[in-house]
Amino acid sequence: MMPHADHRPMTAREAADLVGGKLEGDPSILLSGVAGLREAEAGQVAYLEDPRYAPLLATTRASLVILAPGVPSPKGRSINVLRTERPGAAFSRLVEVFAPPPLRFAPGAHPSALVASSAKVHPSASIQAHAVIEDGVEVGERTVVGAGCYLGRESRVGNDGLLYPRVTIRERCRLGDRVILHSGVVIGADGFGYEFAEGRYVKVPQVGFVQVDDDVEIGANSTVDRGRFGRTWIQRGVKIDNLVQIAHNVVIGENTAIAAQAGISGSVQIGRMVRVAGQVGTVGHITIGDGATLMAQSGIHRDVAKGATVFGYPAQEQSEAMRTYGALRRLPQMIERVRKLEKQVAEALKRLAS
């Protein structure tokens, strides 16, 4: 099974002309698509950038492989090679050429969509089938609201937004321009807040909202809770992967990236350009400094300094954590050494006493 190839085939020569670089091999071979080295079939272009995959050069069925200048061709077989300084970028260019055309959505509201009369939907926006747009909602220019999306009362989506099918935006939440939300995202559910009184949990009203700034993308089935009061705030350029939890009143600084299944607890302040790896968890009410890196699965229980890299459960600064976890692996052997020492010392003390 191959990726679609909506572009007509091109020759290796045409590909080289398009992306630049030096061709080694048959310039007339026909290319009809792109693939990874491992999966490529005859007629497809692949590339190598990560040297770990170099052994695949010996077995790939790709008709053309893009390589950096220094990388040796495989021994004992002749493959067609395109040499260029940045194989990944050249490949990306060909991916675009061969990719199926991006989906287009006609402006206007599908007849099955329900748009409240008080909503202000720009005529260039596309409201897909069965979407529900409540009272007072605003939808900007060229924004696509996918099938079955729900936009709660007085919520607002800016220009050039792309909401995939089945996104839920609760009342009064606000999205900037060029925001992409993947299917199943829930923006503005209630924060998790209760007071225990008279033998039961009493719900603390969650009357704030969520503000999502320009150029944010949020992955499938992720959840961003509304503020208890005030806002939960996802700043410009933030990228969030799938199944991520952002609790009430969290602030996430510009261009921070959060990988899948991470969870950010209530009122945490994350700086700019922070990298949060997969399955990281944080306690509430802490601050993560600009440019910090939280490594995968770490448990963050206190503030993290600007630029720091932390790792572990509980998390430590990286070099410290590496020492700790390195030592942990040597621990069983250490215990043997201590046992031996105990015997030797007992023996020595015995001899000293005699």
Add this chain to the structure above:
Amino acid sequence: MMPHADHRPMTAREAADLVGGKLEGDPSILLSGVAGLREAEAGQVAYLEDPRYAPLLATTRASLVILAPGVPSPKGRSINVLRTERPGAAFSRLVEVFAPPPLRFAPGAHPSALVASSAKVHPSASIQAHAVIEDGVEVGERTVVGAGCYLGRESRVGNDGLLYPRVTIRERCRLGDRVILHSGVVIGADGFGYEFAEGRYVKVPQVGFVQVDDDVEIGANSTVDRGRFGRTWIQRGVKIDNLVQIAHNVVIGENTAIAAQAGISGSVQIGRMVRVAGQVGTVGHITIGDGATLMAQSGIHRDVAKGATVFGYPAQEQSEAMRTYGALRRLPQMIERVRKLEKQVAEALKRLAS
């Protein structure tokens, strides 16, 4: 950007009269909303309860800050202060006053909703756009079924329920009164059960159901699987955060709270008043005693006693875990000390031998 302020502004004096407490400063200053200390603008009320935030008193722009009697006012600046024993409670009262009015839903079914003729939906219930109510469903008084919700055959929702948009309830599941389900919740999907036979997994039929008792709240995109047979049972007053997984035949006792991204494996029995922190995971078939606390990210691999607090991967009783993880941090230094001991002992033994 400020939270909505649907209430007309009030004076600091009026606020003090409303919530009680002693005013220090200008009683005539106008208040139009609430905010956190950090985010507050002129015209807003903030409060301080957690002493970690005391430094914000020096910089907040809030027009009035609610403080406990003992807390010193900031040095070198004059702010308006309202003194009261419980600043959080006083603030919550003002949050309610200034909050936008809660959403109201008209009774009856939206024309786009599909309600099976055999379903019994109370006339005071509100069935929103594109909801689907299958055969034999019962929906109680004043319950709101949000846009695009799905209620499978013979499922049952009690009185005063609130199902936010895009909730799925599979066939034969039963919800009590005052149950709140947030968007994306899936109640009653099949449990994860297979038998491996003749080279492949054969599905074990999952013919039970989910029972959710009164006053339960479940967060966005959480999943509660139906029993293999019998029920998965969420008892009265349980509160569950976002993206939580509850497997088949789990029982969760009254007033237990489960934070985001925790996962409870099949047939686990959790007692009453248990606190399960974020990203905790459990193995199947264990029992967690009443009042236990499972700290964040812990891996629970065996029973937890009543009232115990456990932590760690694998989890230990808290004091033990604190010793373990404290020791872990000292481990690299310990290894140095053992090395030094080895040298000294070798030296001592050499001298003893000579």
Add this chain to the structure above:
Amino acid sequence: MMPHADHRPMTAREAADLVGGKLEGDPSILLSGVAGLREAEAGQVAYLEDPRYAPLLATTRASLVILAPGVPSPKGRSINVLRTERPGAAFSRLVEVFAPPPLRFAPGAHPSALVASSAKVHPSASIQAHAVIEDGVEVGERTVVGAGCYLGRESRVGNDGLLYPRVTIRERCRLGDRVILHSGVVIGADGFGYEFAEGRYVKVPQVGFVQVDDDVEIGANSTVDRGRFGRTWIQRGVKIDNLVQIAHNVVIGENTAIAAQAGISGSVQIGRMVRVAGQVGTVGHITIGDGATLMAQSGIHRDVAKGATVFGYPAQEQSEAMRTYGALRRLPQMIERVRKLEKQVAEALKRLAS
């Protein structure tokens, strides 16, 4: 509250005749349903297979209990017992008899479903309320597309598929035969890929697709991202639990099972018959060998060999990990022992020096 009992009651004798085995007790007692030992009421059948639950025999209210030949009946009370070599299998047979009849879905498209004129939907398929089937989609024989499902352009679902309500399948993704997707599943959302350039993240186009082979089942609210190019590939017989994340270009081999909340990072290759336990996380671009077992919550940071069992954070081979974590528990006591050694050695050295 009891499971439905759609079957008429049967006698213990009839049950024994149906499933085989030797009856001890009253053959005429009437049975109307099945339950677990703990929950069973009079009139229900239960069974015991896991010896941990044997103490429940003393208190169960079940009218009949299925036991293996060797298991002693409870002392001091007389219960009706059915003896058989495989109590679980016998019980499963009775579960099926007493289970409510499986849901049936009439062929054809519900009037509220939107099926593009260019879609090829087999007449025996059932397209439920509010489902959206875009241009060029293919749906095979007898496949059920649940209420509110979304099938993007040119996506394909084979025969005998079962898509529960609110599943999203993005454009060009392909599902084989007998695929079961639970509510909230998102197939084919964009992979998480950006290049950081000129102070901001630039989205890397995600133009591939997802291929799901025959006999795959995927749990509620799980997400499978499309390939950056080429495919993300879930091979035949794979079983995936709830809230699992499968990133772009991952390949999962036949009959591999992945438990709830696990996360598989981009381009990971998982072999056949692998078992991935709950909340496991992996880094990207690694290979997990056939038949490997990744234990719960492990952090997998490098390749795992065929048949290996790994555990820990970071993960180690099981026997090594068991030693490591066993040693970790003894660490606080070890530190005491090292302190004692230090004192003894200092004393010994002092005496040697004197």
